[in-house]
Amino acid sequence: MLKRKYGDLSEWKRVIKRKYSQSYLDTKEFKGYISLLNTIEVTEPLSASYGETKVCIVDNGYMWLQQFPIEKNHSVTTMFDARGEIVQWYIDICFRNGIENAIPWMDDLFLDIVLLPSGELIEKDANELEDALTKGTIDKPLYDLAWNEVENLKILISTGNFDLIKLSNDHKEILSNILK
Template sequence: MLKRKFGDLSNWKRVIKRKYSQTYLETKEFKGYITLLNTIKVTEPLSVQYGKKLVCIVDDGYMWLQQFPFNKNHSVTTMFDADGNIVQWYIDICLRNGMKNGIPWMDDLFLDIVVLPSGELIVRDADELEDALSKGIVDKALYDLAWKEVHNLKSLIGTGSFKLINLSKDHREKLLPKLK
């Protein structure tokens, strides 16, 4: 069974004080839901290691913008530091995006792509997808779909034409006044 991840991240115990907003957008460039989580206070910062780089992805005052495009096999989380600088884009490969009880969600297909502001691109969790295939959590068709989406997105990112990355600051600005 695929893991369903919700845009409000309401079960995230690390965040002890938060503000959240979401909206539906239908523009020429994007159709779907966007969410914004402001982590006002966290129990402790969270950093990830990429090679020799240590990147803080959540701390007090950070914001996570999530984009859930309709009819796509990905969802993008843009992580902003307390000064509004992008620290990374995290692209989840997914089977589908949807809505339940008023909250956007995605069904995770294990593979992820991290894009750093430097342009560095990292594919993550291939081992998790292999494990899911061997355990029958995903079949060969879903496995192939995940890898096809990764290759497609890498190509779009490489040419600078992956729109969600380019829209992240604008989408954040749309949600900032709605934070509650």
């Protein structure tokens, strides 16, 4: 059974006070759902370490923009600091994206890519994908789909053709105007 992750992140206990908005877009550049969580107040900051690099990904006033493109096998979370600067893009590889009870979601396929503003690219959680295959959580076609998606995205990123990251600020602006 794949883990379904929802765009509103309502189960996240770290966030004490929040604002949230979402929308459906059907434009030339993007078709799917976008959501924006503004973490007004958190219990404590959260950082991620990538080798020697430590990145604060959640603190008071941070925003997480999630993009759920229809008929794609990935979802992108852009993390903005309190000044509105991008601290990282977190790309989840997924089986599919959808909507349930008016909330966008993705079915996570374990593999992830982190892209830092410096251009550094980090592959994550290959061991989780291997475990899922070994334990029968996923089959070989889903395993192959995940690796193929990672390889395709790495090519798009390295050639500057992964358009979702280029849309991060525009999508944040759209949703910032309707935050509740």
